[in-house]
Amino acid sequence: MAAKTFKRKDGRKPEEFRKPISAKVGIIPNADGSAMWQSGKTIAIAAVYGPKELHPRNQRDPAAGILRCNYNMLSFSVTDRIRPGPSRRSTEISKIMEWALEPVLLIDKFQSMVIDVHVNIIQADAGTRCAAINAAAMALAHAGIPMKSLVSSIAAGKLDKTVVLDLDKYEDSEFEEGEGSTDIPMTFTPDGKLTHIQIDGKISKEQLKQAIELAKNAAKEIYEVQKKALKEANKK
């Protein structure tokens, strides 16, 4: 296999996370729940407001509560400044976040209400949607929103012929050797179900299965970090 000889630019092994991984809960006093997630150089902060009345009224769902996510990158979070405000990309990621989180939420009883999750990327080095989802899941739990469990998000992928974990910005957007780069962000429940997957690139069925397995195991470690951060916040 090529895996043995393949070297990543930052010296990581194929199945290795970026360091540091860190999580903190309760970072925004105004919010009902809040959390920070850092993977390597990527930092996301999330705040939850709600459940609260949904306006305008015509968007209300009389049968269940609504989760509304809002993903935003700060203008200076990337090397080439982005214009403040929503974009097509941020609109899609906001929806992807809702889909990734909804399967574990028990918000049927919050009829006609909304739970707002605002996530901002302070510093970006690829993997921002995964960081956003990890922070959002912790913030929702911190806000006391009824949930079956947390969700944990991580990307696997492929660089040339090698399946790898947790691509950084260089690997995601500049790596061009051989077959190039494939990015597969995924989100898992603690019992190993997928609530979100996207693929950008090119990968065979066999290698995709490998990548999913790799990410699933990594998600377990992320879950432990999330849980620990929540417990620490509750001690205070």
Add this chain to the structure above:
Amino acid sequence: METPHINQERIKKFLSEGKRFDKRKLEEFRELEIETGVSKNAEGSARVRLGKTEVLVGIKMNVSTPYPDSPNKGNLMVTAELLPLSSDRFENGPPKFPAIELGRVLDRVVRESGFIDVEKLCIKEGEKVWTVFIDVYSINDDGNIMDAAGFGIIAALKTAKIPKYDEKEEKVLFGELTDNPLPLAKHTPISLTFHKIGKDFIVDPTREEEDISETRITIGSYDGNISSMQKGEKASITLEEMDKILELNEKAWKDLFKKLEKFVK
């Protein structure tokens, strides 16, 4: 959440006795904490905590054409966003008046004080100059975002480094910074806001106090010079009160200058 009427009345009553809910004196700021280099892709950045209020400020630079009326000067752009993340009062969507005013007032503090030597940001007269983007984001709003953002801007500008510029290719090498700091003046423009509640003037209001402010005056000043001012909200002030504010500003400026020096030289 709006501040309940009963709290508003209580705050006013307290102030008339010279007291505040958090035991501060009328002219006393909350604890200030500044961290720089908090966002590594920015040319400069700062996180400011003023009590429970928190803001992030980032500096980005790019090369663009100068304005026709200032062919040998760099450009400056200050944008402020009141993130919905920071308070349930803020919503998504196009910036509303408070965010627009915040950006414009802070822009004048930096611009009018001559803090950035914009002539040194000229690469080729009439063709290429640096543009400095200062972006302010609220992270937690417990009042006085305005002053906190002003402190953050100073800290971020003072620690910023200019990106590398490839003169042959005529493009900025984003992500690669030189060791060159921004061309800044020796003086430090500090922006401070004074709020009138009843007969009294206070500094650094909490969210609740800000809600009952009758009028506010924001002053940008350095070394005894006043370079920008903005009066907001409806109540009028007498000339005697104006004198008092100017006096308060001088004292507060010295106090804050000392505090800022602890974090950035």
